[in-house]
Amino acid sequence: MELCVPNIYLFNTRREKYFYDVNKHKIVKIGKEVYNTLQKMLNGEKIEHEFITQLKKEGFLSSKRLDDLIHPMDSTIEDYLNFKLRKITLQVTQECNFRCSYCTYSDDSANRKHTNKSMTWETAKKAIDFLINHSMDTEVINVGFYGGEPLLEFELIKQCINYTKQVGEGKTITYTITTNGSLINEKILVFLYENDIPLVISLDGPKEINDKHRKFSRGNCGTFETVYNKLNYIKSKYPDYFKKITFSTVIDPESNFNCAEKFFSANEILKNNTITSTFINDQYLKNKNKISKEFYDSWEYEKFILLLAMCQRVRENNISKFFRKMFEELRQTISELHRPTEELKGKGHHGGPCIPGQLRLFVDVDGDLFPCERVLESSKALNIGNIEYGFDVEKAKMLLNIGRLTEKECKNCFAVRECTICAGQAIDISTVEHNLSREVKLKSCDGVRKNIEDRFKRVCVLTELGYKYNDTTITNLELMRKTTSGRNE
Numbered sequence: 396m397e398l399c400v401p402n403i404y405l406f407n408t409r410r411e412k413y414f415y416d417v418n419k420h421k422i423v424k425i426g427k428e429v430y431n432t433l434q435k436m437l438n439g440e441k442i443e444h445e446f447i448t449q450l451k452k453e454g455f456l457s458s459k460r461l462d463d464l465i466h467p468m469d470s471t472i473e474d475y476l477n478f479k480l481r482k483i484t485l486q487v488t489q490e491c492n493f494r495c496s497y498c499t500y501s502d503d504s505a506n507r508k509h510t511n512k513s514m515t516w517e518t519a520k521k522a523i524d525f526l527i528n529h530s531m532d533t534e535v536i537n538v539g540f541y542g543g544e545p546l547l548e549f550e551l552i553k554q555c556i557n558y559t560k561q562v563g564e565g566k567t568i569t570y571t572i573t574t575n576g577s578l579i580n581e582k583i584l585v586f587l588y589e590n591d592i593p594l595v596i597s598l599d600g601p602k603e604i605n606d607k608h609r610k611f612s613r614g615n616c617g618t619f620e621t622v623y624n625k626l627n628y629i630k631s632k633y634p635d636y637f638k639k640i641t642f643s644t645v646i647d648p649e650s651n652f653n654c655a656e657k658f659f660s661a662n663e664i665l666k667n668n669t670i671t672s673t674f675i676n677d678q679y680l681k682n683k684n685k686i687s688k689e690f691y692d693s694w695e696y697e698k699f700i701l702l703l704a705m706c707q708r709v710r711e712n713n714i715s716k717f718f719r720k721m722f723e724e725l726r727q728t729i730s731e732l733h734r735p736t737e738e739l740k741g742k743g744h745h746g747g748p749c750i751p752g753q754l755r756l757f758v759d760v761d762g763d764l765f766p767c768e769r770v771l772e773s774s775k776a777l778n779i780g781n782i783e784y785g786f787d788v789e790k791a792k793m794l795l796n797i798g799r800l801t802e803k804e805c806k807n808c809f810a811v812r813e814c815t816i817c818a819g820q821a822i823d824i825s826t827v828e829h830n831l832s833r834e835v836k837l838k839s840c841d842g843v844r845k846n847i848e849d850r851f852k853r854v855c856v857l858t859e860l861g862y863k864y865n866d867t868t869i870t871n872l873e874l875m876r877k878t879t880s881g882r883n884e
Contacts, residue, residue, distance in 0.1 A: 486542065523559050533566070
């Protein structure tokens with residue numbers, strides 16, 4: 396039965412009040428009177444109001460919700476898994492010469508544990524064949540190497556790359572290696588350079604920040620100097636190749652953010668490289684993140700600089716490298732809010748789940764298949780097959796339709812279009828088999844909704860600061876403002 400209340404979400408910045416219309420996928424600026432009126436409507440009151448009537452004529456305030464939660468790719472998932480794989484990531488080893496405190500293999504983690512186990516050539520070969528055989532409709536494929544520390548198995552990586560070139564004839568093949576960088580030597584570097592294999596190197600910042608968490612497995616000493624010396628070596632040998640290196644940075648919200656920011660933006664060796672950053676993922680860690688006041692103040696300041704740069708109040712090169720992703724996300728959100736959007740219809744699903752395994756299939760040392768390298772390998776629920784017998788399509792469908800765990804809540808959630816939750820965020824680590832859990836998923840929802848609301852607020856603040864989209868002020872946020880001017884202020 397369709398609800399009578401409008402499918403909207405009310406929020407405000409320090410200066411203005413707004414509502415987000417889920418069906419229109421639009422944000423509208425409103426006055427205080429209309430804001431209070433809409434609040435009453437959300438509480439079930441029937442109210443006549445001139446501006447409300449006008450909004451409805453314009454297609455806003457529909458009470459439409461999804462009737463059935465089912466992913467739009469549900470009926471085609473088997474074809475995608477059989478013919479359109481894009482990438483496999485091979486866990487060539489579970490061994491590592493580092494012991495990073497936040498690692499998913501750490502003693503503090505409920506996920507994996509370090510072992511001496513490595514992938515055999517037979518398993519790796521079958522995994523590559525699996526990718527080739529399941530990517531007939533894909534022109535560009537990628538083979539990634541992951542660990543542990545993958546360069547511990549460099550000879551296996553060489554075999555894999557040479558074999559992929561043989562069996563992947565006719566396709567464009569790219570490769571990626573995620574490494575801590577400490578094992579790079581002349582032999583490895585020459586091979587990487589000659590085969591144009593880009594590296595993702597983990598580095599968290601200067602010595603005092605990096606070495607807080609990233610230590611060698613032997614001696615418990617810091618890793619910064621070793622890795623930094625390797626970077627100097629790579630740049631001196633192949634400066635053009637060095638430019639292609641991406642640095643993966645894990646942000647500790649208790650650390651000095653300004654110190655990390657200056658390191659990556661001003662360091663002569665690193666300042667021209669791209670960094671990707673994430674906060675310490677404490678989902679599977681016993682010790683949860685804490686945010687220091689110093690970190691919070693610095694982070695909010697850099698966020699403010701981002702907003703000023705987007706409004707051309709300061710130059711774009713003032714944007715912190717750590718905020719480049721947020722910069723692109725804001726631009727994308729603004730673009731989406733200007734794109735015509737269809738009303739929610741009958742069947743649908745919240746955003747978040749991709750087709751499990753199709754974009755970045757993870758193959759562990761035993762040949763078991765998982766949606767990606769970020770999920771919990773110890774969870775039977777997330778295991779979607781094996782290279783010997785292929786995909787378990789029904790399990791993959793279950794993960795694709797993870798919204799059904801919380802169907803009632805999802806249908807009534809303002810974030811249904813923008814949600815980023817997938818099955819990996821619904822695992823109960825307190826159970827032996829690490830099963831999917833409705834309660835765990837709902838806990839994840841709170842953070843996702845907060846992030847989406849914050850993003851909407853940033854878009855609105857940008858508008859208030861005079862940001863223009865395609866050289867035009869974002870007038871749709873001013874929709875019928877004149878109708879409410881004066882009496883609604």
